[in-house]
Amino acid sequence: MHERSVVVIGAGIAGLVAALRLAHAGLSVTVLERGARPGGKMRSVAVDGVPVEAGPTVFTMRWIFDEIFAECGADLADRVVLQPAATLARHAWGPGEQLDLFADHDASVEAIAAFAGAREAEGYRRFCARAAEVYRTLEGPFIRGERPSPVDLAARVGLSGLGDLWRIQPFTTLWSALGDYFADPRLRQLFGRYATYCGSSPFEAPATLMLVAHVEAQGVWYVEGGLSRLARAVAELAAERGATIRYGAEVARIAVERGACVGVDLIDGERIPADRIVANADVAALGAGLFGSEAARAIGKVSPGERSLSAVTVCRSARATGFPLLRHTVFFGADYAAEFDAIRCGRLPTDPTVYVCAQDRADDGTAIAGPERLLCLVNAPARGRAQPFTPSEIAACETTLTRRLATSGLTLEGAPGIVTDPADFEGLFPGTGGALYGRASHGWMASFKRPGARTALPGLYLAGGSVHPGPGVPMAAQSGRLAADSLLADLKAGRASTRRSPRTAMSGGTSTP
Template sequence: MVGYSMERRLDSNPVIIIGAGIGGLVSAALLSARGLAVTLIEKEATPGGKVRQLDVDGAMVDGGPTVFTMRPELSAIFEAAGAQLDDHVTLEKADVLARHAWDDRGTLDLYADHEKSVDAVGRFAGLDAAKGYQSFSREAENIYNIIEHSFLKNTKAYPPALMWRVGWWRMGAMNAIKPYTSMWKALGAHFSDPRLRQLFGRYATYCGSSPYETPATLMLIAHVEAQGVWKIKGGISALAKALENVARRNGATIRYGEAVGEVLIKNGKAHAVRLANGEVIEAASVICNADPSALAYGLFGERARDALRPMPEEKRSLSAMVWLINAKSSGFDLEHHNVFFSDDYAREFRDIKAGGPPVSPTSYLCALDRGAELPEPDNPYKTDKIGTSGKAERFQIIVNAPANGDSKTYSAQERETCTRNMLDSLNKCGLELEHPLPHKLVTPNEFAKLFPATGGALYGRASHGWAASFLRPGCRTRIKGLYCAGGGTHPGAGVPMAALSGKIASEAVLSDRASKLWYHRKAINGGMSTRSVMTGNSA
């Protein structure tokens, strides 16, 4: 880590960050910790971006991401910002990663303890399946280890540069990440049981993609989850608030309820932003924590659209139908994370590709109050089994859907049909929710309005085809001084990846400024040579 006192000498010209999503908040916390003047501007009233809560029948229900992994990476980000993660959020590691159900074809829990998962898979589908799970886990870990530092935690690299980072002498390693084999096909080498192939294929949807079109490289997501899933007291919104607090403590200015209308470009460089109210704020650097499509399609001004190539609509990732619920339930014994699988997985993705939500969907259900760290009697769901408390619980239920919220209107009838299909998927596995159901339904239409130029795509570009990961925008754009962060940029979607994107963007800002300062120092004749801030004392 660069020495703190040296970092404080860095050029303090202002940084403007557009958007208080996880990536923008991380950039604000890190850059303000280095002594830069940071102003973060967010059009909504609260931090988080996709991380948000909505009121449903008197209860605040999480309406965004619910899975928190890669805790060490988030801890390192807090430390780099001069804080400790555990001082700002209360975390509880889950014993059960998720509970998976197939109507009358059984239920399977995966655990944080690998050996418990092996045993569970064996009891569920037999000895060969247990061996298959072990070989799959080894392969997923190997893929992760190969690209962790060379790609995931580094700036974006095209294949030649990635091969250089991995090592030209390790050509076998490049083949081992299986960029040309679909995830679905690769899973067939480990699992003959279609239920297990379906379970582990679902990890492709974590980045908004189909397992039938996603490269087997994305099996690494299973390894990431197997390293630990944590529940945050107060939901992931509490993490967003914690990052906001760290950024403010470090001196960042955060302005809510204000929208940026234009990024101003002068001599090929971003030099200011104009707010929707006409106010102009000058900046030496601008980080855009919106979906990159918003830049590419001119939502931040015609000149700023040159920053990135627009992404074709057919390359969008999945959107979703999301039900936020405050209701009583009975029947199925829920964990915090639950997945209720359809009986025809291939049809699901055919339906989505045809432009509609699946008729027989797989439904993810987060029981937000299950497995919570609150002691009794504050949390009646800590020890009670389903149906015994008689009290309403908060649920978030997600069904994948096409990202066509800007071209298709989901009618009241279609919303009702989707709700009925979702409930049928739960009922087949024995879970009953009260009727009438107190809920709010968020469709691709609402997501398209919240995240303009996306059609409601929640994960940026779909990871379809071997080159998809390399085509996702990196932190630097084609306009000097204009950077990107967030789940739509490298390294990808999800809370940990969005956080890493914010870290990478902040490092790019620091690096580019340090290079500029070093250039100007070298251009001066005479005087004392000064070490670059990027070579300051290590902590």
Template structure:
């Protein structure tokens, strides 16, 4: 008779947790996934509407090979579980001055569009920016994103062997400063500065290296047929096929430890799940807050989880639109980005925020009629006060959001009420210890990415996965975090 299977409890069925569960179950470990939510996805939420479920979380899927590798690692195919459509138009952008710009999956088409939008000089600047973003991405993909435990020393050595990277990194400048120097048209600097928000940062405080995010998107954007939640269900289905079990609708009360290592996970319904390994796929700040047990408060240094990244005001609803022609991803810019990010830095709602709209039923090959589903995201500050949002805050957000869109000629029938809004304070209650932050630790500062916790913790048997852990926020990075956690676990088991 062989040795009993190693028992793994994964806390949280987000992308990181399910990615780890799939790999560990496929390796023969006994995996149990628990989540307080009624189904998988973590921040990949939906809201019910007359037009069907509408996304209320992440909407942009990039880096398709990350997901293909996950499915392929088990002998499965992504296409057997999820239907994806490549979007030829990455996003459509509007400015208050009447300017409109489409960016495309084809770089040449994007460069031509930029030239038509802002002139020949802007086209040259865009091509130079693309080349810089590509160099940065290719230089740091291996030693940073794909590395389970990157080190400042190793990254420094890598840069010193490729000294031209120092100019591309612009280590002492912010993303906004470098873009202001690269683009003579401030609208283009504003557009590409928005990529700092993909990881919860302000372009005025995030390092210039975050310009590489553009290259990740330029490689392709995919629309998930049926909404992003279908991707979460696809991962759940794959995990079950590997033998993983799931328990939904019950939260975790604490992680039991004995002699410095994990021993069990106690659920809020009183159940005790014995565990040799625990993968925590929640906000790592929950450990420091004592939400998983008083004895785990000092598992991570505070700098691993603080300061916090941005939150958001998110509308998810169904309506009939009237106005400019929307594609799947749309951005309506404010006049001055300082009116968005300066109030956020002070803990307030933007006075005039840029609005992102996902038109869920639109995209390549899709021609919706009648009622459509929409998600609108306006950046906001994290909120640590534990209070409920006030009616005044919600109404103010409603006024600012839909009056802004009306100035662009875009209206909705009906205009959604505040029941369709999720505020930073509501996110704080949905995701314990997050303070409403949607991306974990703030990316502000050159070495911020190195301060995020990696998969291993100082508690034996306790590992981390999810957007709050390395390599960071966004569904591809969260999925990679699960890979890093699984690899660390299997390596550690093999050495004992």
């Protein structure tokens, strides 16, 4: 057997981090990526010959990557250029209704007071304090280590921490909890949007997701070259540490003999032997049997009703006039409840909230001369290829997107751009139905349904945004960290991956949606 050989399936950020840590530990690591470049969802598309970031655009918890690089003998600052954002985002509802949030807490308080009054500003202060409390409660026992069960989580916090667990309101929806802090429906929309960071509805997601407010308050960073550049930096370091990364290598099956992993088979018939496999693929793809029946039995299916949000995105090179865009700008629809009701029923909203990332804007909103790179995104149901939206439905979505921007005065002039819809996302990420975040975080048990790194199939480990601790770039990176730690601990103890294995202490680190 190839006892120190590891195959990593997928060069998304979780797979790259796992490969980096395992190669640094001295293992023989081969990463197999069916695409032409690293990054997975951290991708760009060419529009008029210019790369436009088409995936995640917000980078928080920089220190997660600082730690990952340092643990592997490198410095993140030597590999990518980072700039802290002074303004977190601009938010708009219609003519004259505009609110910016800032890295400086007091500046945000003042902005909210000017926008909605002193009472709402005080509510924001209390909300931020509670968000910090939620984060502190969950960061150690939940995010840093292996996936806990509810009983495990209670045991980890101890008797003194049970009150903290109760105060973070795990049984209350985010939308309901926001009513304790904000009377202004626009502010409830703004902070309810944090549920969409993990592909969920604020009307069904738990109040614990208010921790996103604390995470953003700790710093948002611009990455020169976009987050796809960050993925390349991790891939480059992994290669320097000895990992082999093969692009255009599509895995057809996880090979299993006598109840344990022995390697992977590529679609061209090549067998790559290894007794440890890290699958950086959506668990829905594994559960659907796309990597073989043995892996499917070990993971279990994800039903369509459990899927997170998908999206319709438009990547453009256009001239933006009539509204002062910042790097991150959100244009809210008039009726948030109706928007998510439509998505829940499998329809595209008729008045969607639109996120626009103006990728050439400076922190103060200064624009470049000429067309600028723009990513426009609206949330959509994950109907995938089973029930694809018709061309007329997608065209109508583009029209409603344009109408929502025009409500605040924004006009985009230029070619239509490149549209990606849920069926396209399923093509990019098979087995998901186009869901971009794994399971939706609906209900207090949702986080405990995400599998951990270890599986019931000896030799198979999981990493990615669909596993613990959750979606988002830092969370996915942390999952790769946990997968590598679990694998190394099992090698040291002389055992294979299995849920029946004793729990193992994990190295530090945290993340965020």
